[in-house]
Amino acid sequence: MVEPLVSKQWYVNVKPLAEAALKAVREGRIKLVPRTATKTYYHWMENIRPWCISRQLWWGHRIPAWHCDRDGSVHVSREDPTACPQCGGPLRQDPDTLDTWFSSGLWPFSTLGWPDDTPELRTYYPTSVLITAPDIIFFWVARMAMFGIHVMKEVPFRDVYLHAIVRDAEGQKMSKSQGNVADPLEVMGKFGTDAFRFTLAALAAQGRDIRISEERIQGYRNFANKIWNASRLVLSNLDGYDPALAKKTAPALADVWIESRLAAAIAEVRDGLRRYKFNEAASAVYQFLWHEFCDWYLEIAKLSLYRAESPGQRARTQVTLVTVLETTLRLLHPFMPFITEEIWQRLPHKGESIMIAPFPKAARKQRNADAERQMSVVMDLVTAVRNIRGEMRITPAQTLGATVRPSPDTRDLYAANSALIETLARVRLTIDPGAARPKNSALAVIGGSELYVDLTGVDLAAERQRIEKEIHRLDEAVAFGRKKLERPEFVERAPEEVVARERERLAENEGLHAKLVASLAWIDDGAR
Ligand SMILES: [Zn+2]
Structure with a gap:
């Protein structure tokens, strides 16, 4: 049988402490990130009640109160009284201990030697940022704020970053009984620590929980592999590395472009970190490294690396490769500490370890808007050819004939970069301001320019049939998806996750449908 037992407990009247801590947040002396957490904080602090601080546990800080059994008096004291x-x-001494959150509330200064006046306390109090879970805003963050202001006369920290809670792929909280717990050690063993760490950063959108799945981590392991492969390419092409010779050679458009894009990536990463938007920072370095450095610059670099007749250009490319990769590794280091150190040590570098190397900075003057604009014109043309090739299922090995009818402002640009375009797009390029669209060609419109890719020799009738069939299939899939999402009993009752997936699938199908309809138009025209 269980019976309630009325007992005496110790309380703290926390209202005055709470008012001071409330004011600190209102006045911005403490900032909660994300801002939405501020509301939770206000709610707790505005509705605060006396705090029962005594616990009947055998371990903990003891209540500083002493009982005299002779006359029944009670004495609360800072020093231990003897009589x-x-x-x-x-x-x-009272047998009770303090509530664990009372003890934890002392943490910002008790760990630094308080109540003694230590150098640590003077240096590290207040601290810049506290990182913790959102479910202990009141239990811990608020208590530290109250005690810090009361005891130290100063807030304990400037920023409080409330991190995401990691859930499983379906959004369920991980629990041992459900068996959906991912053991970090196992995950790291399987995918690598860098991939795991990068995944957590990449998914850390403010105010949202992290839904972790093996596929996501696998994706970032691929990223790590990509970096290895890119670095191997750079490292295996550094013979005769000569920065002095490189200095005497004017940079090519791609060199200027990649350095400008690097400056942009640095600015974005720094901005993301400054605002505690770790996912944005991770995404910026990922996009730059994979989709600009690897996808484009490395491909372009190969041209001058493998072309021995221009040693100046080769040296220039080598230096750009090293500079950009070395800087990017430093930028990526906080997200992927191991792989970056490993590669950095093998590259020409200054200093003992990437861990103590300076974090990259970007000056506005490192950006070159003109080079970025020019390069994007070149890239758009190459991409257009690649898209047509992909849609028509023409092997990348086959060199195609292509004609561009340039807009007045791109004519010289195409001419200056025609060798680059020809290699990257695998075309024989004709630049002709008076060109008309030939028969059996695919058309792409790029800004004010037109591109015609010669499709002679491609079985257009078969291609048309294939695409029509695919469009028909997508028609049905799109209609099915729309109907499903119009049914209120589905949208309202199905798990959020399932509805979201259905929406994604519909958008994907619609996008693909539009793309195929567009390519059908090329073919119809081409076959006229
Ligand atoms: Zn007494």
């Missing part, structure tokens, strides 16, 4: 101040009789 009853009232009758001189023996004293017995």
Whole structure:
């Protein structure tokens, strides 16, 4: 049988402490990130009630109160008293301990030597940022704020970053009984620590929980592999590395472009980190490294690396490769500490370890808007050819004939970069401002320019049939998806996750449908 037992407990009247801590947040001396957490904080602090701080546990800080059994008096004291101040009789310390959150609330200064005036306390109090879970805003963050302001006369920290809670792929909280717990050690063993760490950063959108799945981590392991492969390519092409010779050679458009894009990536990463938007920072370095450095610059670099007749250009490319990769590794280091150190040590570098190398900075003057614009014109043309090739299922090995009818402002640009375009797009390029669209060609419109890719020799009738069939299939899939999403009993009752997936699938199908309809138009025209 269980019966309630009424007992005496110790309370703290926390209202005055809470008011001071509330004011600190209102006045911006403490900032909660994300801002939405501020509301939770206000709610707790505005509705605060006396705090029961005594616990009947055998371990913990003991309540600083002493009982005299002779006259029944109770004495609360900072110093341990030796005898009853009232009758001189023996004293017995209260057997209760403090609530664990009371002890934890002292953490910002008690760990630094308080109540002694230590160098650590003077240096590290207040601290810049506290990182913790959103479910202990009141239990811990608020208590530290109250105690810090009361005892130290100063807030304990400037920023409080409330991190995401990691859930499983379906959004369920991980629990041992459900068996959906991912053991970090196992995950790291399987995919690598860098991939795991990068995944957590990439998914850390403010105010949202992290839904982790093996596919996501696998994706970032691929990213790590990509970096390895890119670095191997750079490292295996550094013979005769000569920065002095490189200095004497004017940079090519691609060199200027990649350095400008690097400056942009640095600015974005720094901005993301400054605002605690770790996912944005991770995405910026990922996009730059994979889709600009690897996808484009490395491909372009190969041209001058493998072309021995221009040693100046080769040296220039080598230096750009090293500079950009070395800087990017430093930028990526906080997200992927191991792989970056490993590669950095093998590259020409300054210093002992990437861990203590300076974090990259970007000056506005490192951006070159003109080079970025020019390069994007070149890239758009190459991409257009690649898209047509992909849609028509023409092997990348086959060199195609292509004609561009340039807009007045791109004519010289195409001419200056025609060798680059020809290699990257695998075309024989004709630049002709008076060109008309030939028969059996695919058309792409790029800004004010037109591109015609010669499709002679491609079985257009078969291609048309294939695409029509695919469009028909997508028609049905799109209609099915729309109907499903119009049914209120589905949208309202199905798990959020399932509805979201259905929406994604519909958008994907619609996008693909539009693309195929567009390519059908090329073919119809081409076959006229
Ligand atoms: Zn006494």
